Each structure stands twice: as structure tokens, then as C-alpha cells.
Amino acid sequence: xxxxxxxxxxxxxxxxxxxxxxxxxxxxxxxxxxxxxxxxxxxxxxxxxxxxxxxxxxxxxxxxxxxxxxxxxxxxxxxxxxxxxxxxxxxxxxxxxxxxxxxxxxxxxxxxxxxxxxxxxxxxxxxxxxxxxxxxxxxxxxxxxxxxxxxxxxxxxxxxxxxxxxxxxxxxxxxxxxxxxxxxxxxxxxxxxxxxxxxxxxxxxxxxxxxxxxxxxxxxxxxxxxxxxxxxxxxxxxxxxxxxxxxxxxxxxxxxxxxxxxxxxxxxxxxxxxxxxxxxxxxxxxxxxxxxx
Numbered sequence: 001x002x003x004x005x006x007x008x009x010x011x012x013x014x015x016x017x018x019x020x021x022x023x024x025x026x027x028x029x030x031x032x033x034x035x036x037x038x039x040x041x042x043x044x045x046x047x048x049x050x051x052x053x054x055x056x057x058x059x060x061x062x063x064x065x066x067x068x069x070x071x072x073x074x075x076x077x078x079x080x081x082x083x084x085x086x087x088x089x090x091x092x093x094x095x096x097x098x099x100x101x102x103x104x105x106x107x108x109x110x111x112x113x114x115x116x117x118x119x120x121x122x123x124x125x126x127x128x129x130x131x132x133x134x135x136x137x138x139x140x141x142x143x144x145x146x147x148x149x150x151x152x153x154x155x156x157x158x159x160x161x162x163x164x165x166x167x168x169x170x171x172x173x174x175x176x177x178x179x180x181x182x183x184x185x186x187x188x189x190x191x192x193x194x195x196x197x198x199x200x201x202x203x204x205x206x207x208x209x210x211x212x213x214x215x216x217x218x219x220x221x222x223x224x225x226x227x228x229x230x231x232x233x234x235x236x237x238x239x240x241x242x243x244x245x246x247x248x249x250x251x252x253x254x255x256x257x258x259x260x261x262x263x264x265x266x267x268x269x270x271x272x273x274x275x276x277x278x279x280x281x282x283x284x285x286x287x288x289x290x291x292x293x
Contacts, residue, residue, distance in 0.1 A: 013040045013092035016121030019102040019112060020094050024128045024231070025205030027058050034125040035059055041094035043086050045071040047107060048098040071095065073107045080114045087120040101129040105149045105175055130204055131173045134233035137211050138199035141238065144170040151176065151184060158187075166192045172236040178228040185220035188236070192216060197237035203230035244273050253284050262288050
């Protein structure tokens, strides 16, 4: 590894901002290209400089006399102009969030935006992402998904947030603090329904990795007495359609029976309401007999 990174240090990077994904747990999840960039960038910036230094030490990447700047929520306004100035001077800057892919629930968003607005090149070294890994492990549909991030902490904005995304017809990915996850599951059961499929992922790629599959209700109940620790990703499946009432089924069948034969009427209503065709056919027969009688 030492030979690899030192060879990478000799190859100069083109000027620009490099968004480097770093491991969310297992240190060996870093990519070779990420190591090359960390070894070669003129300037390193990190949400947590101690975390980045430790990662570089593990993989034999030398910092040397290159600057390592802290960039996070608390100093972003002051540091962004400094980083943009470095880019304007033709330097290469590698930015790493504390873990995972920069910009995703991370202060790197504003940094990337500032660099783009300044006309600098912005590229990245893709890699670990807790959101994408949780989606992969959830067993829920991945053809369409929404990363919703952290729920608001205050009651009013939180309620509006839950109402806004709850009906989105896609798999939802949420981050939450272990201290508030039980509260979140309780609120989701109340607003979205207990039967909605979900998976709770904890400490992904770390020693105590855990993935719980079930419904929002079963996850809530399963955590009722548990002491939850570590990073949490909650993946929630598509909204579960409420079963139509018997009156609604009968009304649809009576309307269809006025136009179609029993078999065709049952097929049309079953498809429209998402119900088993056999059950709808039996009900259509009964209604037809009542009408004839």
C-alpha cells in the first residue's frame, strides 16, 4: 500500500475540487482512486481532520507538508472562500466528509455549490454510502427511491415533513439519531400506518452491524425495550394501499354488471381495485343472482 500511494503522489492532479467518499465503517472499503487523490491533492479538507488523518495513517498515505483544513457546519462560511481561492490559484483540493459520500447529509453540499459557481472543476471518487448500502440490504424495491435525510427536530416542521413525503410512491431512505429512532417509528406508525414494510439498518459495515426487516409496527415494537446505539438508516417501502370497503366493491361491480357479462365485470373491477379476481368473481355472481331474484 505504501508503494501504491507514494506512486500516486507523484502524479499531479488537475486543478479542481475532488469529493472523496470514505469508509462508513470498515477502513478497507476505501477505493484505490480515493487513495490516489488523497496522496496527490495539493490541499486536503475534511469534516473531521482527525478521522481523515487516521484513515490516511491506516493506508500509508503521507500528508507531508500539505495543508489539512477543517471544513464543517460551524466554520463553513469562513472556510469556503479560502477553499475557493485555492481552486482559483490552480490547486487541487480533496474534500472528505467524516464518513461516506460527501454532500449527502453533509456540509460539502455548500462547498461543491460554491466551487461550481466559481467556475472550478468539481469531480469525485465514488464509494461508500450508508443510504445506498441500506437500500441494498433492505429487500425493498430499489427501482425508485427517495433519500429524505434527517427528519426535522421540531414538532411542527417534523409533522409537515412526514405528511409531505409519506405519500411519495417510492422507497424512502431516512437517517435518524439512535436516541430518537423509537420516537420516529412511533410517529411513522401513526401517520403512515403500521403495516408499511420497512428495514432498520444499524452500524453498517461495522462490528455490530444489524439489519431488522419487518413492518413499521414490528420494528417499533421490537425496539420498545432495546437500547439502540450507533448510526441508523431506516428504509421504508412504498405506501400500502388501503383495502377498498365492501360497499365500494359492490358499487363498482353493479356499475360494471350493467355493461358487461359477469366474468368480464369481475375482471375489470379486480384489476381496477387490485383485488383477487376469484373473490371478486364470486361476489359478482352473488350480486347478479340478487338482481335477477
